[in-house]
Amino acid sequence: MTLNPPPSQQTSHSPRRIPNRRVLIVGNYCHDVLIQNGSVVAETLGGAASFISNVLDSSSVSCDLVSKVGHDFRYEVTHSPIVAPEKETTVFEAYFDLGIDGIGHADRVLKRVSACDPILPSDIPDSRFDFGMAVGVGGEILPETLEKMVEICDVVAVDIQALIRVFDPVDGAVKLVDLKESGFYHILHRIGFLKASSDEALFMDVEQMKHLCCVVVTNGEKGCRIYHKDDEMTVPPFLAKQVDPTGAGDSFLGGLIVGLVEGLTVPDAALLGNLFGSITVEHIGQPKFDLMMLQKVKDEVQRRKKQCNISSSHNNDHNEFHERLSPARFSCVDSQLQPKLLVNGHSCDDRSL
Numbered sequence: 157m158t159l160n161p162p163p164s165q166q167t168s169h170s171p172r173r174i175p176n177r178r179v180l181i182v183g184n185y186c187h188d189v190l191i192q193n194g195s196v197v198a199e200t201l202g203g204a205a206s207f208i209s210n211v212l213d214s215s216s217v218s219c220d221l222v223s224k225v226g227h228d229f230r231y232e233v234t235h236s237p238i239v240a241p242e243k244e245t246t247v248f249e250a251y252f253d254l255g256i257d258g259i260g261h262a263d264r265v266l267k268r269v270s271a272c273d274p275i276l277p278s279d280i281p282d283s284r285f286d287f288g289m290a291v292g293v294g295g296e297i298l299p300e301t302l303e304k305m306v307e308i309c310d311v312v313a314v315d316i317q318a319l320i321r322v323f324d325p326v327d328g329a330v331k332l333v334d335l336k337e338s339g340f341y342h343i344l345h346r347i348g349f350l351k352a353s354s355d356e357a358l359f360m361d362v363e364q365m366k367h368l369c370c371v372v373v374t375n376g377e378k379g380c381r382i383y384h385k386d387d388e389m390t391v392p393p394f395l396a397k398q399v400d401p402t403g404a405g406d407s408f409l410g411g412l413i414v415g416l417v418e419g420l421t422v423p424d425a426a427l428l429g430n431l432f433g434s435i436t437v438e439h440i441g442q443p444k445f446d447l448m449m450l451q452k453v454k455d456e457v458q459r460r461k462k463q464c465n466i467s468s469s470h471n472n473d474h475n476e477f478h479e480r481l482s483p484a485r486f487s488c489v490d491s492q493l494q495p496k497l498l499v500n501g502h503s504c505d506d507r508s509l
């Protein structure tokens with residue numbers, strides 16, 4: 157199975173005179189408040205856009221980021237957001253001790269307790285991009301925003317959470333609606349990738365969607381599965397000591413796009429996604445990637461590309477790439493250095509936050 161990137165979505169803009177910019181990330185930054193046993197245990201910078209840009213910046217992949225925050229935004233970030241002075245920044249509370257939520261997710265229950273403005277088509281630059289990433293967390297991406305993205309980006313990757321989340325009017329609890337009822341369904345034949353967690357995948361028809369685009373379903377410590385037309389395959393995970401699951405799916409998507417920008421096949425790029433996802437769960441908030449680890453990963457990516465150019469038979473063989481990436485991954489900071497741990501969302505006496 158090769159699962160190469162889908163052909164360019166570009167239709168009406170060639171011939172191009174100006175080279176494309178690389179990656180466009182669209183989604184709001186937010187403030188994350190982690191709560192366990194009734195107490196706030198951490199407050200961190202959140203939002204898929206923050207985790208993804210962290211992966212791309214660390215991997216030297218240039219990106220533009222469109223995000224909106226309120227007057228109270230409190231973090232220094234590399235990619236400045238648009239400030240809506242009358243509004244407050246989007247805030248998510250993540251409860252790690254409420255058991256199973258309405259969608260059967262045992263890890264955490266999310267509540268959006270404040271919402272910044274949506275991102276409008278006019279907020280997005282009129283340039284062209286190789287890859288676009290629609291990665292809203294709090295309902296900030298509108299159908300017309302996604303439409304603009306598919307117009308200006310050769311390939312668009314969408315996190316399903318940007319499309320199917322709805323918020324309880326009383327307490328902001330995140331609920332999910334079926335993708336067909338999301339208001340975005342009519343645009344989905346124009347996207348390249350749709351990423352969903354295994355919980356979110358229950359809200360779409362994978363068998364149908366895989367004929368419209370490449371579908372990637374992440375499954376925590378089990379890695380991920382890719383579906384495209386009549387091909388499907390599981391991409392193996394990396395071992396991790398989970399501290400906090402927040403941002404794993406986002407970093408996964410960042411790693412996938414880094415791999416695609418580097419010219420890897422989809423399964424190889426998804427392996428990079430698994431790598432960045434596994435490192436992220438070992439941290440509270442934004443992971444700081446070890447420079448030696450990043451260099452080793454870059455070297456392995458270049459090696460893999462050369463190898464695949466010489467022999468296409470390597471396309472199907474993940475084991476070797478996985479084996480070579482594993483030691484690189486473990487050269488990063490030891491997770492035991494994290495002061496306190498959330499283990500798979502459950503507290504342990506000596507580890508609880």
Ligand SMILES: Nc1ncnc2c1ncn2[C@@H]1O[C@H](COP(=O)(O)OP(=O)(O)O)[C@@H](O)[C@H]1O
Pocket residue numbers: 352353354373374375376377378379380393394395396397398401402403404405406408429430431432433434437
């Ligand atoms: N406990 C874990 N051990 C190793 N890898 C993990 C773990 N949790 C997540 N990952 C990696 O991160 C990816 C995304 O995590 P997942 O929990 O499925 O997404 P989300 O954060 O969207 O719920 C997984 O596909 C996997 O590669």
Ligand SMILES: O=P([O-])([O-])O[C@@H]1[C@@H](O)[C@H](O)[C@@H](O)[C@H](O)[C@@H]1O
Pocket residue numbers: 186187188201202203204205207248266293317401402403404405406407
């Ligand atoms: O953990 P994950 O699903 O990849 O993504 C998370 C979102 O679901 C959450 O709404 C947001 O507050 C976090 O910062 C993070 O972006």
